[in-house]
Amino acid sequence: MATLRVAVYPHAMHIGGSQLNAVELAGALSDRGHEVVVVGEPGPLVERVRAMGLEHIAINARRHRPSPVVARRLQDLSRRRGLHVLHGYEWPPALEAAAASAMPGSSAVAVCTIMSMAVAPFLPASMPLVVGTEAIQAHAAARRPGPVWLIEPPVDVAANAPGYPVADFVARFGLNDGGLANPVNIVMVTRLATELKLEGVLSAIDAVELLADLPIRLIITGDGVARATVEERAAKVNASVGRRAVVLTGELFDPRSAYGSADIMLGMGGSALRAIAFGRPLVVQGERGFWRLLTPESCPTFLRQGWYGLGDGGDGAQLLTGILRPLVGDPTRRAELGAFGRRLAVERFSLQSAAALQEQIYLTAIEQRRVAGAHRARVVWEGLRSASGLVKHEVRERVKRLNGKAARDDFNAAHLAQVSIETTSGGRLQTPSAPGSD
Template sequence: MRILVFPHSMEIGGSQLNAIELAASVRDRGHDVAIVSGSGPLVEKVHEFGVDHIPLPDEWGRMSLRTHRFLKKVVRDRGIDVVHGYEWPPAMALYFGPHLFQRVPLVCTVMSMAVAHFLPRTMPLVVGTDDIRKTAAAGGHTAVTLLEPPVDTGANAPSIDGAAFRATYGLDPDAVLLVVVGRLSSELKREGLLAACDAAGSLAGRGIPVQLAIVGDGPVREEVVERARMANARAGRQVVVLTGALMDPRAAYAAADIVLGMGGSALRGMAFGKPLVVQGELGFWRLCTPRTVDEFLAGGWYGLGDLAFPVGDDGIAVGADRLCSELEPMLADPDHRRLLGAFGRELVVDRFSLTRAAEVQEQVYASAIATRDRAWSAETARSAHGLLGHYLRRKSRHWLGAGLSEDFNAIAAQKRSPGAA
C-alpha cells in the first residue's frame, strides 16, 4: 500500500509521536509511507526514522484551498492508496480534499479525549480508549477501531541509564525523583503541573528528600516557572527543575523513581519500569496498581476528580493534597516502587507494543481500501455544517477572550459547560 500520513502538528507531543512511530513501523512491514506536515521539532524525528517527509507551508493553514490543492497533487503524483489524518483538523483537510475529489479512502485517528461531533460518521475511525470507542459507535460511527497508544518497548526500556540526566540538571542522586514529561499546555496539563509543583514543595518542606523534574515546553511555561520558584522557596532548596523540551526524553524517564503523567507519556514511563501516578484534572491523581489499572484500560490514562471544585487555585490545592497522599506510601519504600514498576513494564510489553499496533493499523488501512464508501453523501453536508458551526463558535469565544487552544482536549471545561466545545 502507498500511504500518506498527516499528523496534526510537529510540536513535541503524544499524538504526533504515535503518528511518526506507527508510520515507520507500517513502512517496515513493506509499505510505502510518507508523512506530510508543517514545520516543527519532530520533523527531525521523521528523518531519523527514514520516513519520507513532504513539507507543507505553515502559512497556508490546514483547511485552506491551497492546502487542499497541495494534498490532492501529492495523492495524484504518488498514486496514494489511503490517506490518514491524526486528529480532526488534518482528517477534515483530507476529507474535503483528496477523499471527496479523488475518492481516496481516508482513516482518522483521534487520540484526544473526545471525538469531534462533525467528523463524518462513515469515516473509519481509530481511537485510543474503549470508552471513546463505545461512545463513537453509539453516536453512529460505522467503523471504529480501538488502538491504544503504542510504545516502542525496545527503545523505551529499564536498561537505559538515567544517571547522566540527574548530573546534567543538578538533581540529587539520593533524592526520590518525580518526573513529568509533556507539553506545558493550558488544556489537560496546566492544573496538574501546578499541583505537582505544590506537592513537591510541600513534601520537601516536611524534610522528605524528593525532587520534581518537569520536561517539556509550551504556553504555560512562565506560570509553571513561577510555581516552581514558590515551591523551591517554600522548601529552602531546589526541589523543582524545569529542563525545557527534550527531543529524546528517555534519559528523564530512566532517571525517575516515580513518573507522573497521562496518555502516551504515562505508558512510556511504565515501559521504563517506573511506578506511575496518573494525572488528570479537577484534583485527580491516582497510582496505577493491579487494583486501579482497569479504569485506565477502559477510560484512558487520565481522570477527572470532583466537578464541584472550581477552576483555579482551589482545584490545584486539592490536587496537590491528593498527589501527596498517593506518593507518600512509596517515597520511603523502594521495594514497593520496584514491584509497581515491574507490574507496569509487564503491562506495557504485553498490551501496548508498537509491533502489535502496526499490525492493527495495517488492517485498518486494508479495510478502508476494501470497503471505501461513496465520497459525497449526506454525511458530507452534515460534516460541513458542523465544522462551520464549530469555527464560528471558536471565533466568538476568541472575540470574548474565552477561546480554548485544544478544544477537544478541554475535558474539564467541557464537563463544567457542556456546550463549550
C-alpha cells in the same frame, strides 16, 4: 501482501502524544514493508521522521486549520503517487484528508485517528475512525454509522525500557547538586500548555512544598506557552524549601533519559504509557484535582477510560501528597508497581502489535471503498454536513474569545473522560458529561 502507499498527517510536529504515536506508527508500518510519507509543518519531529528513513513533505505552519490549500495538496499528492491511504491524526488533518479523498483524481481512502478524548461531531460519518480507549470507541460507535476501531496508544517497548543511560542527563542538569544524598526523583514529561496540563503541573510543584521533609526532587521536562507560569511557581517553591527541589529541563528532543532517571512518574496519555514501559510506578494525572496511582486494582479503570481522569474539583496538591508520601518511603512497593506497569506495556501496548492492526484497518477501508463505489451523493451530503458543523464550531469559539474565555488549544480535549466512566477523586465518584453536552 501488496505494498500500501500511505501518507500519514499528524496534527502537529512538536513533541506530544498524538503526533508521537503518528510518527512511531508510520515508522513501524514502513518496517512492515509499506511506502509511508509523513506530511506536516516544520518542527522537532521532522528530525525523527528522517531518522526513521521516512520522507517528510512540508506544509505551511501558518495556515488556517483545516485548510482548503492543504486539502488540494493532499489530493495532488494522492494523484501523483497513487496513494492508497490518507491518514489524518485529530480532526483538522482528518477533515483535510476527507476533502482530498473526495476530490476528482484522488486514489486514496481517508482514515482518521483521534488520540485525544472526544470525537468532533462534524467528522464525515462514514470515515473509518480510530480511537484510543474502549469508552470512546463505544461512545462513538453508538453515534456514527462508519467503522470505529480501537488502537490504544502504542509504545515502542524496545526503545523505551528500563536501563536507559541517564548519566549525561544527570550531569547536564546538575541533578547531583541538590543537597540530597539519595533523592527520589519524581518526573513529569509534558507540554506546558494552559489547557489540560497546567493545573496538574502546578499541583505537582505545590506537592513538593508539602513534602519538603522528604528527600524528593521534581523534574519537569517540556515546554510551552505556560512555561513562565511554571517557572515562577517552581522558583517560589524552591525558595520556600531552601533547595533546588523543582528542576525544569525544557523540551528534550529525546526525553528517554528523563524517564530513565525517574523513581516515580506523573503523567497522562502517551507519556503515562511510556512511563510504565520504563518500569516506573505511575501516578495518573487528570484535571479538577485528579491524581490516582496505577495499581492492579485501578488498572481496569484506565484501560476503559484512558490514562486521564476528572476529579471533583478538590485540592490536587493535597491528594497527590497523600499518594506520594508512602510511595517515596517504600522502594519495594515502587519496584513492584514498576514491574507491573512494564508487564502491562509489553503485553498490551506494543508498537508492533498496533502497526499490524493499523495495516488491517487500511486494508479494510480500501476494500470497503472498492465495494461501495463512488456514492457521490453520500460524499456530497457528508461534505456539506461537515462544513456546516465546522462553521458552527468556529462561530462558537469566536464568541468565547469575544467574551474573554480562553479557546482550548485542542478541540478534542474539550470533553475528556466519556459518558458512563467512573472517575475517582478524594473518595468521591462522578460521571463526566458526554461530548457536545454543553
